[in-house]
Amino acid sequence: MDGRVWRYILEKRESEGALHFSLLDPDPLQMTTEEAARLAALAEKAGTDAIMIGGSTIFGLIDESVKAINDAVDIPTILFPGNITGVSEYADAMFFMSLLNSTNPYWIVGAQSLAAARVKMAGIETIPMAYLMIAPGKTAAWVGDAKPFPRDKPRLVLMYALAAELMGFRLVYLEAGSGAEGGGVPPEIISTVAKYAEIPIITGGGFNDEKSVVRAVDAGASIVVQGTFVERSLPEDGGEALSRIVRALKKAGAKRV
Ligand code: 1GP
Numbered sequence: 001m002d003g004r005v006w007r008y009i010l011e012k013r014e015s016e017g018a019l020h021f022s023l024l025d026p027d028p029l030q031m032t033t034e035e036a037a038r039l040a041a042l043a044e045k046a047g048t049d050a051i052m053i054g055g056s057t058i059f060g061l062i063d064e065s066v067k068a069i070n071d072a073v074d075i076p077t078i079l080f081p082g083n084i085t086g087v088s089e090y091a092d093a094m095f096f097m098s099l100l101n102s103t104n105p106y107w108i109v110g111a112q113s114l115a116a117a118r119v120k121m122a123g124i125e126t127i128p129m130a131y132l133m134i135a136p137g138k139t140a141a142w143v144g145d146a147k148p149f150p151r152d153k154p155r156l157v158l159m160y161a162l163a164a165e166l167m168g169f170r171l172v173y174l175e176a177g178s179g180a181e182g183g184g185v186p187p188e189i190i191s192t193v194a195k196y197a198e199i200p201i202i203t204g205g206g207f208n209d210e211k212s213v214v215r216a217v218d219a220g221a222s223i224v225v226q227g228t229f230v231e232r233s234l235p236e237d238g239g240e241a242l243s244r245i246v247r248a249l250k251k252a253g254a255k256r257v
Pocket residue numbers: 023140175176177178179180203204205206207225226227228229
């Protein structure tokens with residue numbers, strides 16, 4: 001029942017301790033399909049382990065961008081859908097996610113139900129993922145009607161992460177929101193979840209430098225996602241800064257192997 005991408009994640013987690021994912025939001029107002037494909041190729045060259053594709057406000061021809069990105073790289077491409085519009089059969093896998101701390105059932109199970117038949121028929125690999133929104137949450141929290149967890153309340157996040165584990169989700173995503181200030185999700189939140197929960201942690205939102213990424217791995221994250229940094233730095237230096245960060249992440253991960 002385990003798909004190829006999920007096995008890739010588990011194997012890398014075991015052998016390397018931690019993974020780096022690059023998030024691309026191929027919003028046509030921000031970048032062309034060609035640019036998205038070029039960034040994906042550069043991110044792969046810099047050592048990232050997978051390309052996530054999605055965003056909260058995406059619209060336009062997702063199939064076209066996903067196909068172009070998928071053609072440009074050999075590493076897995078994983079959909080990170082912000083709504084039913086984020087589904088495409090051209091990716092290798094899809095995070096089938098539920099925003100557990102939304103106040104609106106649409107984002108917990110409504111959108112998922114509307115998309116489920118299409119996802120099933122497309123035969124795309126799905127990875128069930130609980131999505132937990134931590135303050136500030138930014139655009140994703142606003143769109144997803146979330147009640148973001150305060151940054152100084154790790155136990156609240158832990159309660160939800162444990163529930164996610166018991167419900168059978170494969171991953172728990174601790175999200176501070178794209179472009180969040182403050183160096184990403186607080187390490188105390190990550191370490192509290194890692195200490196008591198067995199479910200692997202993926203985290204993102206405001207990890208814009210080496211220090212914050214390494215801190216997240218040291219706190220117990222299995223996957224760190226960078227979106228804004230990737231989209232900003234790759235056109236400037238072709239992936240130099242990103243490859244330094246990936247190397248630092250792998251070094252921190254190796255301590256856990
Ligand atoms: C957003 O966690 C991701 O869903 C990435 O955030 O753009 O801040 O890296 P950044």
